[in-house]
Amino acid sequence: MALRLSKTLLRSNQHVRLLSTDRMQSVENYEAVLDKFAQIRACAVLRTATSEACPKAMQAAIDGGFEICEFTLTTPNCLDHLADFRKKYDGKVMIGCGTILTIADAEAAMDAGSEFIITPVMLPDVIQWCKERNIVCVPGCQTPTELVSAYRHGAPLQKLFPGVAGGPMWVKAVSSALPFLSINPTSGVDLDNAADFLKNGAASVGLVAPLFDQAAIAAGDFDKIAQNAAKVMANVRTAGPYQRKK
Template sequence: MALRLNTSKLNSLLRPTSVRALSTSSLDRTKSTDNYNAVLTKFANVRACAVLRTPTSEACPKAMQACIDGGFKIVEFTLTTPDCLDHLSAFRQKYDGDVMVGCGTIMDTSDAERAVDAGAEFIITPVMLPDVITWCAARNIVCVPGCQTPTELLNAYRHGAPLQKLFPGVAGGPAWVKAVSSALPMLSINPTSGVTLDNAGEYLRNGAASVGLVAPLFDPVAIQNGDWDTIAKNAEIVMANVKEVGPYVRK
């Protein structure tokens, strides 16, 4: 008789007890379980996040607006962008309930606090930071930490990250994601490097839960020239490829 993997039971066992049992009743900035699930459902349905870094504050809202005009419904402002949190707050107010807004390049819990206070609906880190992951997990805030290896991906999951950002890109691309997601089916991998306008759908077909796009979407030359139409067209190409794959089944 073939053995069948009970992923629900395995998921429960792999998560540390401190994350499973932690009470959030007395913690500041705590979100509801419904809010937490709504963020994950949005990722599962949309499956693509626009990750914006611009060298100037002036370019930031124009580039992000072009991306949204092109069809993106999940966007990430990064702290390396001047006045990042001001722009994040403005877009959260403008698109609340339609476009989901998060914050990236979070390096510690103080960054996370400031981002959440500005309106960030999810938190992204460039590397695997257990203190930020557990801070978010205790507050029902979705954290997507940067990981490079299968070990880091699994450790991020075990610390309480429901999505795991694959960064930077790895040799093999979609094939690598397929191999790792098959061997570790509890993971929900979000490649955010090596993803292009044309291969976003391929990553999803090979097991990625969602993808993030940076330079291929926000072409640095287009930003420098104020060519917002090119960014909007890039967004249209990505979202067309992603929609062909369909929603992700949450784990």
């Protein structure tokens, strides 16, 4: 009886371990994602009001030079579009998912093919879930305290959101005082100041409204999005690659 019980418990524990490592990524994949962020240093962050506009806008950003793209869950049919772009550009353009608020959101994003996870606020449970699975999680933070907390919970990049007074100089001050952080501003970054953030301590930046001009999208002027992308990526390249924090 005791032996049968022990075997049952063993099988149960094995099942728990299997469940705890679902959607596991390799260490090599984890490192490759961070290397891509360090090399490219800019991510196109897309929100559109309609499902129809989403793939057209993101395609324009890629045509303009972006190699890291984030689809956000606030966009209708976000995960369908994410899956389509992941299949189309696998190995060429890195595709991630943002506005993740729960572990269930993160699971759905990974099932759709997301290569990294972005949250709008600091969510320790999501960070930990990602850390256990070698998934790069970039959580939203607004203060130095939140940035450090995200780092201590296991986030290798920390998203600065929303923008703060001082912009690049704020990033410079915080990076100087807390040099172990790898800050990713995604608000307050525009087509002209992206390199300023990078040259003053930011690891990478996210481009949202300045890249994806909503008036241009509404008018179907996706050439404007491609032009915005080309302009900001030329700006970003002047900063050179980022030296990753180990």
